[in-house]
Structures are given as structure tokens and as C-alpha cells.
Amino acid sequence: MYVIVVYDVNVARVNKVKSFLRKHLNWVQNSVFEGEVTKAEFERIKEGILRIIDENEDSVIIYKCPLDFVPKREILGLEKNPIDDII
Numbered sequence: 001m002y003v004i005v006v007y008d009v010n011v012a013r014v015n016k017v018k019s020f021l022r023k024h025l026n027w028v029q030n031s032v033f034e035g036e037v038t039k040a041e042f043e044r045i046k047e048g049i050l051r052i053i054d055e056n057e058d059s060v061i062i063y064k065c066p067l068d069f070v071p072k073r074e075i076l077g078l079e080k081n082p083i084d085d086i087i
Helices: 011-022 039-052
Strands: 002-008 026-029 032-036 059-065
Touching (some): 011 026, 011 039
16 A cells, blocks of 8 residues: 655654654655555554654544555645655
8 A cells, every 4th residue: 555644743752753754654745754565564654653642642644545546746846855766
């Protein structure tokens, strides 16, 4: 599956979330990661995020797309981290 993760977390945890997600997904821009993952990797990502965040204070949204869905990107302005190999 292809996932897009966006988050809004307390400043005390933002670097932990970012560092964790960099190990699993491609950084797109501030608080946004995306990439292709297996179901097992997806579960590890969810569990890892839940260990880091405070569910009463932080917000994380994960968009899941089937692999046959091809997201089309249109970037307006500066592209923070170009990704050459998007599905």
C-alpha cells in the first residue's frame, strides 16, 4: 500500500516523530511523509507513532492508498525534498 502521513504534534515530540518516520518513509515537507509499505511495515509505523505521541494532545493522520492507485502531485512553490521515484 502507499501511505501519506501528516502530523501535528507537540514541539517536545516533533523531532522524535520525524526521526522515527524518516526510517520508514520519504520526507516530503514539514510534518509530511509518504511511501510504499507492506501491511507489516504499516503496523510497525502505527505502533511506533502511538508509542511516541500523546493521544490527548497530538494529531497524526495516515492516508492509505492501494498500490494500483497512483497519486498525482502538483507542487506549487518550493519543493522541499524532491522525490524522483513516486509511484
